[in-house]
Amino acid sequence: MSTHRREAEAKMLRHVERVTATAEAVWVDVQAVSATTLGAMPGWLTGEPFEDQGVETTMPNLPEDITVPPLDPEEWRLKISVHGPRTVRLVAAPRGSRVFEEKAGWLGIVTDESYESYQVHEADDIVEVSGESFSLTVTKYPFALVVKNTEGRTVARTSDRLRQVAGFPVAPPILHGQRGLSLNMELAGDESILGFGEMFGRVEKNGQHLELRTDDALGTGTGLCYKPVPVWHSSAGYGAFINTGAAVTADVGHRQPSVLGLGVEDEAIDLFLFISDDPAQRLADYTTLTGPSVVPPVWAFGYWMGRCRYHSRREMVDVSEGLTARGIPCDVLHLDPDWLVVDRLNTDFIWNEERFGSRHEFIMDLFQSGRRLSLWELPYVDPASPVYPELESRGYLVRSSADEPAALEGTPTPDGRSRGLIDFSNPDARRWWKDQHRAFLDDGVAVFKTDFGEGFPREGVVAADIPSTHLHNLYPLWYNAATSEAIAELTDRDPLVWGRSGWAGSHRYPGQWGGDAESTTAGMRATLRGGLSYALSAPGFWSHDIGGFFGPELTPGLYVRWTQFGAFSPLMRAHGLRPREPWEFGEQALHVTREWIRRRYEMLPYLWQQAHMSVREGLPMMRPLYVAFPQDPVARVVDDTFMLGQELLIVPVFDDSAEPVSRTFYVPDGEWLDMFTGEHFAGGQHHTVHLPLDAMPVLVRSGTSIPALEMPDGASNTDDVLYQPWHLRVFGGRNTVRGARPRDLVDFHGDPVDTRSLPARHVF
Incomplete structure (x- = not known):
């Protein structure tokens, strides 16, 4: 088989040359080599020997003349640091890049720049960095990343294993080209990806190609986005945040079904991973890193x-x-x-x-x-x-x-x-x-x-x-x-x-x-x-x-x-x-x-x-069902209902008629009651209800007590109810606030409320 030289299109991280550990971080020096695509065929190749690239040279339809780029090695660095029991940061860029000189908060997004201790283990073929609840393994050659949780289960990995039939990789872990840096992650067959900010399509992003650049979207149906955010969640057990202001692309199995392809229009990628099976915990860790919201008046x-x-x-x-x-x-x-x-x-x-x-x-x-x-x-x-x-x-x-x-x-x-x-x-x-x-x-x-x-x-x-x-x-x-x-x-x-x-x-x-x-x-x-x-x-x-x-x-x-x-x-x-x-x-x-x-x-x-x-907990007030029920495979794809806080399941009715309408919706695990009618709904299944114009399902989990007040006649605003007595609406016959202690409730003036002193009303 003969080969010819061709112009390179990108640099591909390939070979770990040395590892240095300091008090704050592990520094991994990586050699990047020139890489190019195959033209009409999917796949990438470098100037390295074919056997080192995994090419199946015995394939009967492999072209005899394959043009390859010169190696032209370039020095890159990967910085690995630990920022919490479940949080690890990875910064990859050419050696000498400015990002290595700056603290994590240099762009004004990250507010907590503290580090935590870690353990590092190096062998001939790998280097492993471990925190309290995760381990990150870097394969030295060919370069690859694998993240595991405390149980040893893989939750994230680069897509170096994915190849086309002739053995050429179709999604190398990290590439740097004219449009910036790309990171490719392998998607498991049952893995769902959610997030990326205020996107108006389906909440489960699998199959979508997203452009994360703030735009005057001129509506919610143009494909543009007012508030993109480079933060996402995987049902495999991790969340992620790219610490950048640069435009980001996210190809979630759109072009390649098993690849989450992330592109950053910059020379560096600054990635935080939050390792937990609980999306609520991941959001809490993210807000610890970037700062909490505040309660409006x-x-x-x-x-x-x-x-x-x-x-x-x-x-x-x-x-x-x-x-x-x-x-x-x-x-x-x-x-x-x-x-x-x-x-x-x-x-x-x-x-x-x-x-x-x-x-x-x-x-x-x-x-x-x-x-x-x-x-x-x-x-x-x-x-x-x-x-x-x-x-x-x-x-x-x-x-x-x-x-x-x-x-x-x-x-x-x-x-x-x-x-x-x-x-x-x-x-x-x-x-x-x-x-x-x-x-x-x-x-x-x-x-x-x-x-x-x-x-x-x-x-x-x-x-x-x-x-x-x-x-x-x-x-x-x-x-x-x-x-x-x-x-x-x-x-x-x-x-x-x-x-x-x-x-x-x-x-x-x-x-x-x-x-x-x-x-x-x-x-x-x-x-x-x-x-x-x-x-x-x-x-x-x-x-x-x-x-x-x-x-x-x-x-x-x-x-x-x-x-x-x-x-x-x-x-x-x-x-x-x-x-x-x-x-x-x-x-x-x-x-x-x-x-x-x-x-x-x-x-x-x-x-x-x-x-x-x-x-206090770093959570949104409006929540997808996935946040409350992460182990429910149906709940994680539901985007026509939502949780308001931790107790109420809201079922909007999407209809423009004044006539009664049927509404089918999914109810997650548990026993639920309609707040206004007392109707019972068994969890783990879909329900269909017939709704006149004055009705919308608002469901409460059985065993829950909801604090409320009675709206007096003539009240014109919140000032008129600030001193109204509170009472409990008890659902399911238990006069308790689900999972709450007296300190969990504060009145409108900031004073704690002892729920035992509140009268119970509306018992279903």
Whole structure:
């Protein structure tokens, strides 16, 4: 067989040359050689001898002339460190790469940089690094990685074993090419992969090809993503996080059914693995590494109302009065860009007195009627704004490679003018941004809707010394952090934003919402899938726009069904291009939605309890069934229901008709009861129920006690129920709180609640 030389396409890690252990890490020096694909056939080859590559030279259809690249060896390093009893970090890059000089938190995602001790064992053919609950084995030649749990079961491995019929590897463990670095993991036959942020397709990602780059997605059905997060879970027993701001691709058995192919548009991969069979434990370990969320204020768990747009003070006051007159409690009214003088893709903090008069008086008017004010903002400034020249002269705007203000990308501007972007990496610009919020917060603004943020340009240059490949995806993190920090610094309360864009670490700055969903059943279904997928990657407080944001005229039936879904979501907000007030959809819709909004307020003690438990344990408040029932193979693929906290199973109804509808859903193991009807449901099977418009299944595990309150007539917001007595709704006849001790409950003022002192009500 003759061979010819051909140009290399990538570098492939092949041979471990030396191993060095220090107090913090094991350093593995690896030789990478040039590699190329086979052309029309799948597979890779190097300039090494064929027998070393595993090529089946006796195959009758193997081409006689195979072109191979020169070896051109390159020195690489693999750094292995242990960061918790179940957490191991692997950093692979060319020797001398900057990532080896930086701490884990250099990008602002990781907040806990502590190391733990480890054990290392080296033999002729392998090196093994062990922590308390795992072992990582590096095969020296050919280079490969295998991770095992404490029981010795393999939970993750690179895909070096996978080959085509002639023996050429189809997915080498680590490759470095023109588009960056790729890591290939072997997928077991029954392995499910979940996560990767707010993806609007099926929550089980097998068979999908995902692009993790923050985009103005322009909806939930475009294939784009507002909040991608390079965090995923495997049902084989591990979770993973790529510590990067660079764009990431995840091919989950799409091109090659047995391969999870991960690509990072960078020269390095910085990978954390969390080894546990329990996804809740993995999420807890991830939040230990990247920081916890915070519990929003009590009023945030009430009902929010908004519209794009309210155009005047009078219009918003009328809405507030209309809510009161119809007996609909509401805590927050949201005001979109009309509060600005220059109000198209611009935030310069210049209040529009012509439309809304005195800001303080306007906010006080709303507050007197029981409402707090939410204000829209984005991190872009229109050149038509009077503050733009000052921002430009001070260097507070993102620059281009030509050293002029860079132009927003990805979002069309209505007038053709480019928009400048605040450079949040510049400490002075960040302080300017925070200071602009001071007067608004002093006047009583409660929360800022941090809209957009996905438009950082590819050519953008910032003040911070961070490689350009990381900037686009880190920008939403910086933006939401700056506003959240402003609220925390300038008030005496925990901060709350309502953010659209995000990346790894964004869960620290609650809350987030699912972007601009279409007002259809498909849009509602995609919204839930996005929230469940995000929950597996960013544990915190996520919600959605009740009714969807745009699209066909919203039907009364779909508006009611979406309101029911929203009433049992972590946060509850109605918003859209057109009116979302309940009375806009007819008397039946008004009657039903009012009842479900009131049920929301009755559940405030449970929501408050679960919010605190979620933050304490590093879990999302809205959870896929997989988090609660990881050993159930059906539960891990269910994405049309969810757990709200640890006790409630919520079954949204995806229908746009006002007529009764049948709904089939899966109930996991155990005995369950409907919270409102007392109907029993046996676990481990599917059930079909017939539901009128006023019904949505909310199931409670038997043996559970749920704290609640009775909503008094005339109550207009959470302030009116803060001193209402709590009681227990007991399901299954046991007057206990499942798995809870008295310290697990705190009242709205932070004081512990002894559940033994609460009266029991509604015993099923």
